[in-house]
Amino acid sequence: MPHRQLAFPQSECADCPIRHRAVCARCETDELEQLEAIKYYRNYEAGQTVVWAGDSMDFVASVVRGVASLTQTMEDGRRQMVGLLLPSDFLGRPSREKAPYDVIATTDLQLCCFRRAPFQNMIDTTPHISQRLLEMTLDELDAAREWMLLLGRKTAREKIASFLAIIARRDAQVQQTIAQGEVGFDLPLTREAMADYLGLTLETVSRQMSSLKRDGVISLEGKRRILVPDFDVLLDETGDDSDGGVLA
């Protein structure tokens, strides 16, 4: 099973009011207006911390532009990324005040925020919102569990290939051309962030990227732009069930 799809293709919802539908797919006009009334924007630069683990968060948000990561850190400094938020993903948990992990902007980032209390109100009074949130949380849980398989059992090369496939599949433009085989996209993470994502060191990430390049599976344009001549070849490297179901 591939990484969960976008709640909505990015092309359909370029700005925030529509993006609310990531929260509530069936919202009617008046509900969208309620959301409109309690929303505001926040912007962060690459590398900035949005919230620290343990801090209380007075908002929930939906990612408009950029990428944020959820990261756990052990006392001795070992770090593991436990969530990656791309545009249209949802950040924060209604009815839970404290953030359980650091939230870090890995690229420049724009959030569309809703203040907690009124948002909580909407949930309590609009039943299908909590159903929608349940759906989204189940998607996150599926993604987390696929990630556990990656962390526990895949080799470094498989981890890198899986990561590239995930990023490619979540890129709206790539989505449309993926069937033709050749695709290109930008990495939204540094090698170090990739290492934190994949449970590796940055040296191993770098070596495996070089190895995939040597073997012709990918090529690089600069450090961040990836070209994949044949997406199926990349999928073969992931170790995943290769039912060929690119759009499954």
Place this chain on the structure above:
Amino acid sequence: MPHRQLAFPQSECADCPIRHRAVCARCETDELEQLEAIKYYRNYEAGQTVVWAGDSMDFVASVVRGVASLTQTMEDGRRQMVGLLLPSDFLGRPSREKAPYDVIATTDLQLCCFRRAPFQNMIDTTPHISQRLLEMTLDELDAAREWMLLLGRKTAREKIASFLAIIARRDAQVQQTIAQGEVGFDLPLTREAMADYLGLTLETVSRQMSSLKRDGVISLEGKRRILVPDFDVLLDETGDDSDGGVLA
């Protein structure tokens, strides 16, 4: 943060009708009666498969007795456990027909099942049930993410110690004596299942158990019963934040 607590201490709800409260903490009598009307029991022996990945599940359930695991398997046979269900935990996802992973009884197991369709009805007509399910799913997500840190960054010894601490903390009887330091409990998993849980081989599990025994952190009574002379010493081995918050 420790592994999520039981929805309710096991001692409070020894049989199924009460255990429904794991699904719905605020259910009133008439709602419990509705659940009562659509419930039935299933029993499995240790090692039996409850559902295969990809099968459609016509029920959701709550674990009454025993332990079930959610396991992903790659084509070449590598396996990773992605969920562990103990008594009072919930199995299945309303509004999702297909099971995404194998569900296996790791001990003798009793489930209290609810047929899908009527259960789905209750969700749609009783708003606070879907809110309760959201809470439970968020707990599962937190557990999954803590597990990701374990899989990605902990050493074999830390993994074993963390696992023992998780099992101990979820054991109701242990809960009550944990403050005194010395606790004992039974492992509900074979060494092989522990290996699948922890992203290790069974040999490494065995060696690390022996090592913890040699170092006096634990002692064994038979293969499955664990005695921990000082729980804080075990916690020191987990690599976790040692804020001493046993009951946090």
Place this chain on the structure above:
DNA sequence: ACCCCGGCTTGATCCACGTCAAGGCACGGA
């Protein structure tokens, strides 16, 4: 033009864990 610095690559070496293999122990059935 120069240097600096952050992000990245590459090489040499080490070691934790996987792999392969040989038993040990407890239980159940003939």
Place this chain on the structure above:
DNA sequence: TCCGTGCCTTGACGTGGATCAAGCCGGGGT
């Protein structure tokens, strides 16, 4: 009683990825 079988332990050895270390490259500031 003996043997078979499932589960576990232990040892010897190999290796994938971590660690340590030395640069490279490209962009921005002075």
